Amino acid sequence: MDSCSVAHVHQLLLFLSLASFCAVLSSGYLIHDSYAEEILSAAHQDKDWLISVRRRIHEYPELAFQEHNTSALIRTELDKLGIPYTYPLARTGIVAQIGSGSRPIVALRADMDALPLQELVEWSHKSKIEGRMHACGHDAHTTMLLGAAKLLNQRKHRLQGTVRLLFQPAEEGTAGALQMIKDGALKDAEAIFAVHVDYKTPTGAIASISGPFSAAGCIFVAKMIGKGGHAAEPNRNVDPVLATSFAILALQQLVSRESDPLYSIVLSITYVKASVALNVIPSYVEFGGTLRSQTTEGMYHFRQRIKEVIEAQAAAHRCSAHVDMKEETFAPYPAVVNDNKLHLHVKRVGQLLLGPENVREAKRVMAGEDFAFYQQVIPGAMFGIGIGNEEVGSVHSPHSPFFFLDEGVLPIGAALHTAIAELYLEDNQHSFVQ
Structure with a gap:
């Protein structure tokens, strides 16, 4: 073969390699250059609505299995969006569904309950219920998932499968996740994701880890x-x-x-x-x-x-x-152990939306989380989403009467939920016959 023919072969191989690479990108995480901007922009357009929802929940905190008003608020918003749901599960829980109804099916979970704690932060939307407070960020978790519901519903024509949204009661010590599972919340879902606010990570960043996460x-x-x-x-x-x-x-x-x-x-x-x-x-x-x-x-x-x-x-x-051991009222919580594949998915999506510099390695914590019950049934990953912001006073740990939330996290969380679910379905749709 002469040198000219060899050069042509090399050019052809290079072209095929580039074409293959582009095909991978187009079917995977980097769908197009504006993907991240598109989702983040849509989420930020909803920021005022998200803040309003979160403040309504925050003003009227409800304890485990008593989240009747919170549940009603969520159902009202889902009705406005035309998103179908099942209610009740675990007494006050809701499971909404968006997409084709077929596999793959990915679940996103948010907890709804508050704590028996007197809020000591003086601001216009302070808890109106004496001795109760959203001091662990569950009002934000619920709001971010509701924001994702809105975005996913707007983008449902893109979903190559089904997203199941779990609004769960009673995370704080009473194992609401266990009851949600018993009532059929997971069904044939194959993976589940959740976030938890993290005051040690700055707003605009996330922290994830493979393996043991919480105790x-x-x-x-x-x-x-x-x-x-x-x-x-x-x-x-x-x-x-x-x-x-x-x-x-x-x-x-x-x-x-x-x-x-x-x-x-x-x-x-x-x-x-x-x-x-x-x-x-x-x-x-x-x-x-x-x-x-x-x-x-x-x-x-x-x-x-x-x-x-x-x-x-x-x-x-x-x-x-x-x-x-109080098992009847306070079930022992398993450890949260993140699936490595799902952790890597969170990491890649986070880098895509927020930039590599805003995706960090999470530190293991000795606090408990009933998200672990879902992980005993299907693979799951929980990650921290930053709320750390000294300017607004978002510097106190959960379960503190001075806990305060940087509400700038709300559209970020909604966008992350959306992209994690959407891209998970796209990445796994080939595993199922549609």
Whole structure:
């Protein structure tokens, strides 16, 4: 073959390679140059509406399984948009659906409940319900998902499958996700995504991680029962205060002596309660706290050890003990463990919409999240969305009475939800016969 023919072959191969590369781009994340601008622009056009929705939810916070007004607001907005939904699931939950109704099916989840906390931030849309506050950003999660519903509905002709939107009650300690699953919220969905506001990440950025993200956790209460009497005659009594003290110290030794140093375990005694008489040994002492583990297996192992240690210390000090893990009202939460493929999807979409410099590696946290229940059924990924902004005072941690939200996050979250779902369907539609 002469040099001219070789050159032509090289040019042809180069052309085919470029054509193949462009084809991949056109069928994947970089659909066209204006894709990110298109979605972000549409989301920002809805910013005033999003802020209005969020403030209405924030002013009237509702606790677990009591989110009746919040649920009604969401349904009213879905009705205006003409988006079909199923209600109720888990008492107050809603599942809306947009797209063809066929597979692939991807789910997006937002939690709706507030906390029994008095808001101490003075602003015009402060909670109007005494002793209740949206101090964990669930009002923002709900608003961002509702914003995504609007955008996805506008773009439903592009959806190559189905997006299922889960508006979930009772995340805060009462496992609303578990009830949503039992009521059929997931059905044949194959993947699920969720965001959580993150005050340590600046507004306009996200943080994601593969593998363990948040901890498995449970609560416990114990009653150490002895024999009360006058403090001047301890020999005639059976002291539950002493037994409780030894039990608490022994529980802390579980972490230092029985847990793998490479895995995080946090065991916290958060209250101790006995009589207040200074000259009387009480007949019993109540105490309790929380257990958190980086792994679900670790949490279940140490739940059992907590019971064994308390009962053994009671016996050693001539007391009896009753340990209650409160499973009926506070189900143990598994650990949130992000699927690597879905984490990479979040990362790529985030880079596309926000730029590579605004996609960060998330730090693992020892807080619990009932999103983990969904991940026990299908692959899932939860990521943090930044709300950090000193100028507006969005610098306080969740569950603080001073928690405040940078509302600039709302259109960003709506756009991210939209792109994550839309591009997931496009990337996975070849896996199913339509």
